[in-house]
Amino acid sequence: MSEIVKEIAQGAKQSSFILQTTSGSLRNKALAEIANALRNAGKEIAAANREDMDDAAKDGMPEPLVARLLFDEHKLDETLKGIDELVAMPDAVGKVLEERELDSDLLLRKVTCPIGVIGVIFEARPDALVQIASLCIKSANAVILKGGSEAKKTNEILASVIEKAGKAAGLPDGFISLLTTRTETTEMLRCHEYIDLIVPRGSNEFVRYIMDNSQIPVMGHSDGICHVYVDKAADLAKAAHIVYDSKTQYVAACNAAETLLVHADIAAEAFPKIEEELKKKGVLIKAFGDAEKYLASAVPATEEDFKTEYLDMVITAKIVDGEKEAIDHINKYGSHHTDSIISEDKEAIAEFFAGVDSAGVYANCSTRFADGYRYGLGAEVGISTGKLHARGPVGIEGLLTYKYLLTGNGNVVEDYAEGRRSFHFVEH
Amino acid sequence: MSEIVKEIAQGAKQSSFILQTTSGSLRNKALAEIANALRNAGKEIAAANREDMDDAAKDGMPEPLVARLLFDEHKLDETLKGIDELVAMPDAVGKVLEERELDSDLLLRKVTCPIGVIGVIFEARPDALVQIASLCIKSANAVILKGGSEAKKTNEILASVIEKAGKAAGLPDGFISLLTTRTETTEMLRCHEYIDLIVPRGSNEFVRYIMDNSQIPVMGHSDGICHVYVDKAADLAKAAHIVYDSKTQYVAACNAAETLLVHADIAAEAFPKIEEELKKKGVLIKAFGDAEKYLASAVPATEEDFKTEYLDMVITAKIVDGEKEAIDHINKYGSHHTDSIISEDKEAIAEFFAGVDSAGVYANCSTRFADGYRYGLGAEVGISTGKLHARGPVGIEGLLTYKYLLTGNGNVVEDYAEGRRSFHFVEH
Numbered sequence: 001m002s003e004i005v006k007e008i009a010q011g012a013k014q015s016s017f018i019l020q021t022t023s024g025s026l027r028n029k030a031l032a033e034i035a036n037a038l039r040n041a042g043k044e045i046a047a048a049n050r051e052d053m054d055d056a057a058k059d060g061m062p063e064p065l066v067a068r069l070l071f072d073e074h075k076l077d078e079t080l081k082g083i084d085e086l087v088a089m090p091d092a093v094g095k096v097l098e099e100r101e102l103d104s105d106l107l108l109r110k111v112t113c114p115i116g117v118i119g120v121i122f123e124a125r126p127d128a129l130v131q132i133a134s135l136c137i138k139s140a141n142a143v144i145l146k147g148g149s150e151a152k153k154t155n156e157i158l159a160s161v162i163e164k165a166g167k168a169a170g171l172p173d174g175f176i177s178l179l180t181t182r183t184e185t186t187e188m189l190r191c192h193e194y195i196d197l198i199v200p201r202g203s204n205e206f207v208r209y210i211m212d213n214s215q216i217p218v219m220g221h222s223d224g225i226c227h228v229y230v231d232k233a234a235d236l237a238k239a240a241h242i243v244y245d246s247k248t249q250y251v252a253a254c255n256a257a258e259t260l261l262v263h264a265d266i267a268a269e270a271f272p273k274i275e276e277e278l279k280k281k282g283v284l285i286k287a288f289g290d291a292e293k294y295l296a297s298a299v300p301a302t303e304e305d306f307k308t309e310y311l312d313m314v315i316t317a318k319i320v321d322g323e324k325e326a327i328d329h330i331n332k333y334g335s336h337h338t339d340s341i342i343s344e345d346k347e348a349i350a351e352f353f354a355g356v357d358s359a360g361v362y363a364n365c366s367t368r369f370a371d372g373y374r375y376g377l378g379a380e381v382g383i384s385t386g387k388l389h390a391r392g393p394v395g396i397e398g399l400l401t402y403k404y405l406l407t408g409n410g411n412v413v414e415d416y417a418e419g420r421r422s423f424h425f426v427e428h
Numbered sequence: 429m430s431e432i433v434k435e436i437a438q439g440a441k442q443s444s445f446i447l448q449t450t451s452g453s454l455r456n457k458a459l460a461e462i463a464n465a466l467r468n469a470g471k472e473i474a475a476a477n478r479e480d481m482d483d484a485a486k487d488g489m490p491e492p493l494v495a496r497l498l499f500d501e502h503k504l505d506e507t508l509k510g511i512d513e514l515v516a517m518p519d520a521v522g523k524v525l526e527e528r529e530l531d532s533d534l535l536l537r538k539v540t541c542p543i544g545v546i547g548v549i550f551e552a553r554p555d556a557l558v559q560i561a562s563l564c565i566k567s568a569n570a571v572i573l574k575g576g577s578e579a580k581k582t583n584e585i586l587a588s589v590i591e592k593a594g595k596a597a598g599l600p601d602g603f604i605s606l607l608t609t610r611t612e613t614t615e616m617l618r619c620h621e622y623i624d625l626i627v628p629r630g631s632n633e634f635v636r637y638i639m640d641n642s643q644i645p646v647m648g649h650s651d652g653i654c655h656v657y658v659d660k661a662a663d664l665a666k667a668a669h670i671v672y673d674s675k676t677q678y679v680a681a682c683n684a685a686e687t688l689l690v691h692a693d694i695a696a697e698a699f700p701k702i703e704e705e706l707k708k709k710g711v712l713i714k715a716f717g718d719a720e721k722y723l724a725s726a727v728p729a730t731e732e733d734f735k736t737e738y739l740d741m742v743i744t745a746k747i748v749d750g751e752k753e754a755i756d757h758i759n760k761y762g763s764h765h766t767d768s769i770i771s772e773d774k775e776a777i778a779e780f781f782a783g784v785d786s787a788g789v790y791a792n793c794s795t796r797f798a799d800g801y802r803y804g805l806g807a808e809v810g811i812s813t814g815k816l817h818a819r820g821p822v823g824i825e826g827l828l829t830y831k832y833l834l835t836g837n838g839n840v841v842e843d844y845a846e847g848r849r850s851f852h853f854v855e856h
Contacts, residue, residue, distance in 0.1 A: 016785075017755075017756075017759050017783065017785060020782060020783070020785065021779070021782040021783050100803070100804055102797075102802065102803070102804060106793060106797075108803055108804075115815050115816070116785065116815065196815055196816075197815075197816065211643070212643065215639070215640065217645070217814075217816050219816075235838070237838075238837075238838035241838060241840055242838065242839075242840060244840075245840030245841055245842050249840070249841045249842050249845065250841075327445075328445075331445050349835070351449070353833050354448060354449040355445065355448070355449050357444075357445060357448065357544065358831065359831055359832060360831065360832045360833075360834060361831055361832070361833050361834075362833070362834040362835070362836070363833075363834070363835045363836065364835065364836045364837055364838055364839070365534060365834055365835070365836025365837075365838070365839040365840070366836075366839065366840045366841050368840075368841035369530075369534075369834055369836075369839070369841060370832075374530065374841075374844070374851065375528070375530070375536055375832070376528055376530060376536075376851065376853035386645075387543050387544065387624055387625075387829040388543070388624075388625065388645050388647075388816060388817040388829065389816040389817040391829055391830060391831065391832075392831070392832045393832075401815040401816065401819055402819060403786065403787055403788065403789055403819065403820070404787065404788045404789070404798075404803070404819075404820045404821075405781050405789050405790070405791075406788060406789075406790040406791070406793055406797055407777070407790070407791045407792065407793070408790070408791065408792045408793025408794075408797075409666075409792055409793075410663070410665075410666035410669060410670065410792055410793070411670075411792070411793040411794065411797070412669055412670060412672075412673030412674075412677070412793070412794045412796075413673055413677045413678075413794050413796035413797060413802075414673050414677050416802070417677065423802065423804065425804035
C-alpha cells in the first residue's frame with residue numbers, strides 16, 4: 001500500500017480526535033468563514049472549472065455529464081446557501097439521548113458524538129464536495145474526499161480554499177483531505193484501521209464494487225428497484241397518476257419505480273388507464289405473462305426484467321393473484337429501497353406495511369418521495385439500503401454515533417456483585 | 429458452497445418475512461410455550477448434557493470450561509427465568525420513533541422493525557442458546573445458531589425442543605436453525621444474501637476472524653483493552669479501589685482493565701497505594717519506563733504490553749505527563765471499549781469525556797460496569813466496539829432496525845417539484 005494514502009488516513013484519524021472536542025460554535029464559525037473564502041475565490045474557482053469542462057468536452061464526455069460538471073459563480077452561490085442553512089441548524093453533537101440513574105451516585109448518559117473519519121467517494125459534481133465537507137464539519141467528523149477525476153481542477157481549488165479557511169478558523173490539521181486518482185481510492189478502501197465509514201455516491205456498479213472490496217462499513221445503496229402495487233381496492237385515477245409520477249418524474253433517480261404489480265381482479269380496467277398515462281411521456285412497458293393481454297403497446301418481459309434498474313422510461317408490468325404475491329415479489333426481486341401500495345383498503349395497507357421489508361413502505365403516494373429533503377431531515381447525506389445504523393434517506397444523524405458516559409463516586413462492581421449495594425434504575 | 433447451509437439461510441430469510449408480520453402477543457405466547465416445553469424436557473436435556481460433559485472431560489477439556497458446559501435442571505430453571513422476564517418486557521417491534529406531517533394529507537412515520545436474519549456464533553455454553561433464541565423470537569428475527577461443538581448434544585436437544593414448541597405456537601418454519609460443524613460456520617459467513625447480521629461471541633481471535641472473513645455486518649467486539657487513568661486531582665483511596673475492582677473483579681471479562689495510566693505529579697504517592705491493593709489478589713504489575721521506580725514488585729513492560737489483553741491477573745502501568753497524553757495513549761492503544769478517569773476535577777473529567785473515543789467513557793467508577801444488565805438495558809445481546817448501528821452494551825434494540833411508512837392520498841412529487849403544492853413539516 002502506498003504510504004501516502006495511509007499517512008493521509010492516519011492524519012485524518014488524529015484530526016478526528018481533536019475535532020470531537022471542538023464546540024459547535026467553533027465549527028459554525030469555521031463554516032461561515034469557509035463560505036466567505038469560497039465566495040471570495042469565486043472567480044478562480046470558475047476559471048478552474050472552465051478548464052475541467054473544456055477538458056471534458058475535448059475528451060468526448062456526454063453533454064448531460066458536462067452540464068453536471070458546471071460550477072460557475074451562480075452555482076457557487078446556490079451551494080453556499082446550503083452552508084448558511086447548516087450553520088443555522090442546531091448542533092447535533094453532544095445531545096443526551098438517554099439519562100439513567102443506575103444508583104444514587106452513579107449516573108449513565110448516552111450522548112451523541114461524531115463517528116470519526118468519513119471517506120466519501122462522489123461523482124463529478126463539484127457542489128457535492130462543498131456539501132459533503134460542510135456536513136462533516138458540522139458533525140465534527142474528519143473527511144477524506146475522492147471526487148470524479150473530470151472535476152479534478154475544480155475539486156482541488158475547492159478543497160484547498162476550504163482547508164485554508166477552516167484551519168484559520170481553528171479546525172485541526174487534516175480535517176479535510178482530497179484524493180485524486182483511482183489508485184488512491186483502492187488504497188483508501190484498505191485503511192480500515194483509520195477510516196470509520198465510507199459513503200459512496202455515483203453509479204450502482206461502483207457502489208457495489210466498494211461494498212464488496214472493503215472491510216470499512218459502507219453507507220449507501222447499490223440498487224433502486226422500486227415497485228408500485230395496485231391493489232384490487234385501488235382508486236384507479238390515483239393509481240395511474242402515482243405510477244406515472246413514480247416512473248417518469250425523474251427516471252435517473254434511485255427512487256423511480258421499475259416494476260408495476262397489478263391485482264388480477266382489476267387488471268383489465270387498471271392496465272389501460274395506467275398505460276394511457278404512461279404514454280404521455282413515451283414510457284416503454286414490458287409486460288410479463290398475462291399482463292400483455294391488457295397492454296396494447298407492451299413488449300414481452302422476462303424474469304430478468306424484475307431485477308433490472310432501468311433508470312430510463314421503461315417499466316415492467318406483472319399481474320399478481322393477491323397482496324401476498326405482491327409482497328413476496330417485492331421482497332424477492334426488490335432492492336429494499338421504496339415500494340408503494342395503491343389501495344383504499346386500510347387492512348391491505350397495514351399488511352403491506354408489515355410485510356414489505358424495505359426502507360420505505362408507502363401507501364397512496366409516489367415512490368419519488370424517498371428523499372431526505374422531502375422527509376424534512378434537513379441536509380441529506382445519502383440514501384441507505386443497508387439495514388444497520390441508518391436506513392432510507394439519511395440526514396446528518398447518519399454521521400453520528402453515541403457513547404456512554406458514566407459518572408460515579410468511587411463505585412466498584414464488587415459491591416454490587418456481593419450484594420452490599422444494588423442498582424435502582426431511574427430514567428431522567 | 430454446500431447447498432445445505434445456503435438452503436438453511438434461504439429458509440431463515442423466508443421465515444423472517446413472516447416473522448416480521450407476527451404480533452407481539454403471538455411471540456410472547458410462543459416464548460411461554462417454549463419455556464414450558466423446555467421445563468418438561470428437563471431430564472432429557474440434562475442427560476444429553478451429561479454426555480457432552482463426559483466427552484469433554486475425556487477429551488481433556490480444562491475444568492473451568494467443563495464447568496461452563498454444565499446445563500442441569502437447576503441451570504435450566506435459571507435460564508427459563510430469563511424467558512419469563514423477556515415475556516414481561518414491552519414489545520419493541522412496531523414502535524413509532526418519529527411521526528411527521530409532510531403535508532396535510534401526507535404522513536411520515538419512522539417505525540421499528542426486526543433486522544431479519546441473525547446469525548449467532550457462540551461459545552460452549554448451552555444457556556447462551558436459549559437466551560439468544562428467546563431474544564430473536566421476542567424481536568421477531570429469524571436466527572441461525574452455531575454453538576461450540578463441545579455442547580453439541582445439549583444444543584441439539586435444546587434447539588429441537590424450541591423449534592417444535594415455537595412452531596406449535598404459530599411461529600413460521602425456519603425461525604430457528606442449528607449448525608453444528610466448523611465448515612458450516614465458514615459457509616454461513618458467505619450467505620450475505622440471506623443473513624443480515626452476525627453476532628459472534630467467544631474468543632477474540634475468532635471474532636476478529638469473522639469480522640475479516642464475511643461481508644455480513646458483524647456486531648461484537650474483538651478486543652477489550654480498557655484503561656484506568658489516575659489524574660493528578662484524583663482521590664487516591666478511590667483510585668486504588670477502582671483500579672483493584674477494574675482489574676480483579678473478573679479478569680476474563682472484556683471490560684476488565686489492562687492498563688493503568690498515572691499522572692506524573694502524583695505517581696510517587698499513587699503507585700504504592702495501588703500496588704498494595706492489587707497485591708491482595710496477587711496481580712502482576714508490568715511497569716513501563718519510569719513507573720518501575722514507584723512499584724516495588726513490578727517487572728518491566730514493553731510497548732507490546734499496551735496492545736495486550738491479558739485476561740489475567742496482570743496489568744501494565746505507565747506514567748503520563750498529563751491528561752492529553754493519557755487520552756492520546758487510550759485512543760492509540762485501546763480498543764475503544766471502556767476507559768475510566770479518576771479525578772475530582774470536573775474540567776479534567778469533561779475533557780476526558782470529550783477526548784476519549786470509546787463506547788464507554790467513565791469517571792470515578794470501575795470499567796467493569798460496562799454491561800447491559802448494569803446499564804439497565806434488560807437482556808443483553810452483546811457488547812459492540814463497532815461505532816455503527818450499536819455501540820457499547822447492546823440490548824434488544826440492537827436486533828431492531830426501522831422503516832419509514834408514508835401514507836398519502838394520491839400524492840405525487842411532480843406537484844411539489846412544480847410548485848403547485850408545498851411541504852409543511854409538522855412533528856407529531
